[in-house]
Amino acid sequence: MIGASRNGGGRGLEARALTKRYASVAVVRGVDLVVRPGEVIGCLGPNGSGKTTTVRMLTGLTEPSEGTVLHDGRNIYGDLVAFRRRIGYVPEEAHLYPFLSGREYLELVGRLRELPVALLDKKIVSLLELFGILSAADQPLSGYSKGMKQKVLISAALLHDPDLLILDEPESGLDVTAVLVLRSLIMELARRGKAILYSSHIMESVERVCSRVMVLHRGAVVADDSAANLRTLMSRDSLEAVFAELVVQDNPARTASDIADVAAMRV
Amino acid sequence: MSSEPRRLLTAHFLRRLIDDDLISPNADRHESLSMFGAMLVSLGLFVSVLVSTKYLFNPYLTPAVAALSALFDRFMFTAAAMTATALVTLLVWDGLAIDARDASVLGAMPIRTRTIVAAKFSALVRFAAMFAGALNLAPSLITPWLMASKLPLSFVQLVLLILAHAAVVTMASAFGFFAVLAIRGLLQAVLGRTLFTRIAPAVQAALLVSVACAFLLLPVVASRVSRTWLEPQSRAAMMAPPLWFVGLQEMMVGNILVDLPRPRRLPARIAEADARATQLYRGARPLFPSLAITAAVKLTAVTVLAVLLFAWNNRRMVAPPPVAAGAAWLRRAIAAVARGVIRHPETQASFFFTLQAVLRSPQHRLTTAASLAFGLTAGVFAVAVGSATTRGTADAFAAGILAVQPVLLTALLAGFRHAVRMPAELAANWAVQVAWRGDTRPHIAGAKAAGALLFIAVPVLALVPFYWVMFTPPEALAIALCGLAGGAVVLEAIFLGYRKLPFACGYLPGDVKTIGPIAFAAFVFFTYQFSHLELAALRTGGAPTFAVLLTGAFATLRAVDAYRRRHPRPFEFDEMPEPPTQRLGLS
Numbered sequence: 001m002i003g004a005s006r007n008g009g010g011r012g013l014e015a016r017a018l019t020k021r022y023a024s025v026a027v028v029r030g031v032d033l034v035v036r037p038g039e040v041i042g043c044l045g046p047n048g049s050g051k052t053t054t055v056r057m058l059t060g061l062t063e064p065s066e067g068t069v070l071h072d073g074r075n076i077y078g079d080l081v082a083f084r085r086r087i088g089y090v091p092e093e094a095h096l097y098p099f100l101s102g103r104e105y106l107e108l109v110g111r112l113r114e115l116p117v118a119l120l121d122k123k124i125v126s127l128l129e130l131f132g133i134l135s136a137a138d139q140p141l142s143g144y145s146k147g148m149k150q151k152v153l154i155s156a157a158l159l160h161d162p163d164l165l166i167l168d169e170p171e172s173g174l175d176v177t178a179v180l181v182l183r184s185l186i187m188e189l190a191r192r193g194k195a196i197l198y199s200s201h202i203m204e205s206v207e208r209v210c211s212r213v214m215v216l217h218r219g220a221v222v223a224d225d226s227a228a229n230l231r232t233l234m235s236r237d238s239l240e241a242v243f244a245e246l247v248v249q250d251n252p253a254r255t256a257s258d259i260a261d262v263a264a265m266r267v
Numbered sequence: 268m269s270s271e272p273r274r275l276l277t278a279h280f281l282r283r284l285i286d287d288d289l290i291s292p293n294a295d296r297h298e299s300l301s302m303f304g305a306m307l308v309s310l311g312l313f314v315s316v317l318v319s320t321k322y323l324f325n326p327y328l329t330p331a332v333a334a335l336s337a338l339f340d341r342f343m344f345t346a347a348a349m350t351a352t353a354l355v356t357l358l359v360w361d362g363l364a365i366d367a368r369d370a371s372v373l374g375a376m377p378i379r380t381r382t383i384v385a386a387k388f389s390a391l392v393r394f395a396a397m398f399a400g401a402l403n404l405a406p407s408l409i410t411p412w413l414m415a416s417k418l419p420l421s422f423v424q425l426v427l428l429i430l431a432h433a434a435v436v437t438m439a440s441a442f443g444f445f446a447v448l449a450i451r452g453l454l455q456a457v458l459g460r461t462l463f464t465r466i467a468p469a470v471q472a473a474l475l476v477s478v479a480c481a482f483l484l485l486p487v488v489a490s491r492v493s494r495t496w497l498e499p500q501s502r503a504a505m506m507a508p509p510l511w512f513v514g515l516q517e518m519m520v521g522n523i524l525v526d527l528p529r530p531r532r533l534p535a536r537i538a539e540a541d542a543r544a545t546q547l548y549r550g551a552r553p554l555f556p557s558l559a560i561t562a563a564v565k566l567t568a569v570t571v572l573a574v575l576l577f578a579w580n581n582r583r584m585v586a587p588p589p590v591a592a593g594a595a596w597l598r599r600a601i602a603a604v605a606r607g608v609i610r611h612p613e614t615q616a617s618f619f620f621t622l623q624a625v626l627r628s629p630q631h632r633l634t635t636a637a638s639l640a641f642g643l644t645a646g647v648f649a650v651a652v653g654s655a656t657t658r659g660t661a662d663a664f665a666a667g668i669l670a671v672q673p674v675l676l677t678a679l680l681a682g683f684r685h686a687v688r689m690p691a692e693l694a695a696n697w698a699v700q701v702a703w704r705g706d707t708r709p710h711i712a713g714a715k716a717a718g719a720l721l722f723i724a725v726p727v728l729a730l731v732p733f734y735w736v737m738f739t740p741p742e743a744l745a746i747a748l749c750g751l752a753g754g755a756v757v758l759e760a761i762f763l764g765y766r767k768l769p770f771a772c773g774y775l776p777g778d779v780k781t782i783g784p785i786a787f788a789a790f791v792f793f794t795y796q797f798s799h800l801e802l803a804a805l806r807t808g809g810a811p812t813f814a815v816l817l818t819g820a821f822a823t824l825r826a827v828d829a830y831r832r833r834h835p836r837p838f839e840f841d842e843m844p845e846p847p848t849q850r851l852g853l854s
Binding site for chain 2: 059061080081082084085087089091093095096097098099100104105107108109111112113114115116117142156
């Protein structure tokens with residue numbers, strides 16, 4: 001099965017009617033989602049729309065109140081460990097062990113993933129070099145900038161060559177060059193048969209790299225199609241305009257003006 | 268400028284000092300603070316009543332005997348206040364200066380640096396004052412009252428005794444707090460930020476071990492105070508900071524007790540004891556003025572020094588430099604050796620992560636330092652008990668010396684077992700949880716291997732020169748072998764019930780009230796029996812047999828452990844503790 005999946009023959013990730021409630025308040029409501037091998041699915045939504053909760057349920061870090069998550073047709077909660085062997089995950093917040101160096105952190109993750117030592121060493125050096133942080137490899141993570149931490153997290157997610165990548169705002173803190181590299185990387189990985197879920201606030205990135213876009217609003221899916229189809233269906237010339245049509249309730253220009261007025265208030 | 272920003276910043280810094288040690292996702296600051304405060308007050312209350320029994324149950328308590336006994340008690344309270352406050356200050360060592368987060372967040376605010384620095388200092392003083400208040404409140408109110416309950420004391424005199432006690436223990440606490448602050452500030456000023464950042468953890472650990480040992484050895488030291496330290500022209504008295512404050516207290520209210528009128532009809536023996544006590548007390552009196560002056564001068568000096576150094580070191584809002592990497596060749600050498608010995612990748616991961624967490628995470632370093640301090644103190648006690656035993660003097664002394672090794676190893680391993688339960692970094696646990704392959708055994712094996720290296724092999728090697736001097740060289744090597752085997756037995760035994768993923772789960776407090784006394788009794792029993800068996804083995808040439816027996820015990824425990832872990836048991840990474848109402852049986 002793993003072999004099939006590595007060659008793009010698996011069925012990918014599927015979520016059915018995912019719901020998450022915290023104290024009877026539903027933060028995610030009936031989300032259906034399919035990410036097939038070779039696909040990059042974009043997940044868009046305003047703050048508090050339930051993107052991160054959805055992503056955490058898809059990784060198995062948060063248990064859904066209702067609904068199922070299937071990977072290659074199997075419920076991930078049947079064997080969560082087997083599922084996690086095959087995913088790479090970049091979380092929204094770059095929480096790392098501050099007392100480890102970048103190299104030590106990747107060694108820890110690689111060893112936990114049971115990678116052979118020689119291969120692990122080679123991969124760590126190559127990834128850190130390609131991301132441009134090899135010179136800081138032996139410095140503690142507590143001294144890393146946000147972008148450097150993000151590069152370590154992306155490297156850690158790729159170390160074991162996963163079938164499925166779940167990226168929650170991976171561009172956070174990255175410089176322009178690194179963002180361009182990341183976009184190309186995602187497209188390259190998709191070409192090699194990886195299933196990728198890409199959650200982001202940056203429309204341009206989503207439009208460029210994703211084959212399909214899912215828009216979440218108040219915990220529910222309000223659109224799920226290719227960016228081009230969404231533009232056609234909504235008669236808009238950009239994904240940003242589609243997004244504004246779907247989830248933006250107020251006039252942004254008027255809200256901005258109101259904010260500026262509040263900032264300018266005097267006694 | 269308005270005092271509002273300073274007030275807000277003080278509250279912010281104070282909350283940070285208290286919040287910094289969160290180790291559980293479910294930790295509640297109010298509950299933790301209430302528990303800690305209640306523990307301090309009740310401890311003070313208990314000790315006050317305990318030390319007062321000698322006044323309450325002495326049918327012939329005379330003023331001079333009370334005054335002489337009070338010296339001993341005042342030393343203990345003063346020293347406890349000083350060392351306990353210093354210990355708590357050491358626990359928040361990293362929070363004793365403006366840190367990187369403060370510099371990055373507050374540095375951009377339109378607030379003067381001196382306002383931020385003043386707020387930080389004010390928060391530190393309040394933090395220490397809160398602790399000192401909770402610690403000293405009960406003893407200040409109760410001890411003088413119980414001490415003088417059988418003496419003809421007026422109300423005003425009693426109030427004076429209470430006020431003097433409160434003032435002196437508060438000053439002693441202030442001395443402990445400012446001394447730590449001054450040491451830290453001095454090192455930072457002299458070494459510069461970069462070098463200081465590198466050595467700060469080692470300095471903190473060394474100070475913590477020293478102060479904790481001093482705190483734990485207080486009862487032993489205090490018993491010698493009135494006998495030897497307060498003799499006229501005593502140099503020892505001038506060397507002991509708590510005694511300076513005892514001298515100050517005696518200068519303030521010492522005459523109240525000793526000059527009280529004696530009952531007219533005292534039995535001859537009691538009158539004689541009172542006369543002897545009066546003579547002893549008056550003999551020590553010439554020392555009090557110089558002790559009091561020393562206390563006042565040194566407290567003022569250390570306070571001024573701490574304030575100046577704090578202001579100097581924080582004069583600019585500069586984030587501390589990142590800690591530079593250590594010796595790469597050493598890390599590579601250890602890694603190469605470990606890879607040769609430990610083959611399983613997950614065990615390797617756990618082994619290295621354990622070494623890194625225990626040596627670098629502030630929480631875990633503190634746990635290690637505390638267990639080392641306890642082990643060293645218990646070792647000193649063991650030797651002292653061995654020296655004081657009159658029967659079979661040579662053997663008892665040798666057993667006391669031999670007990671140092673098992674005592675130290677057991678204390679360190681118990682601390683390690685506790686450290687393993689604490690998360691290395693709560694927010695970063697997700698990384699281990701996501702990469703975990705479903706079997707805890709390789710992780711626990713890796714943690715145990717690291718524990719064996721750090722807390723068995725290293726201390727045993729460090730003790731070899733000591734035993735080389737105290738015994739013959741072959742005996743020292745035999746003792747080292749027994750130490751290695753005995754340590755391995757203890758390590759296996761204390762991990763038998765451990766079921767979670769080391770360093771990667773939320774902390775769930777154990778039932779200390781139930782397990783604590785049992786664990787302590789087991790500790791005393793094991794170390795006592797071990798040292799006596801080891802001595803017998805050394806005397807009869809049976810050390811190899813003893814080592815083989817220990818190895819057999821180790822192998823048996825390993826087999827039991829493997830059997831118990833043959834099926835993986837489910838566990839929760841972030842287990843929720845029972846709510847307080849549940850624990851108290853209210854719901």
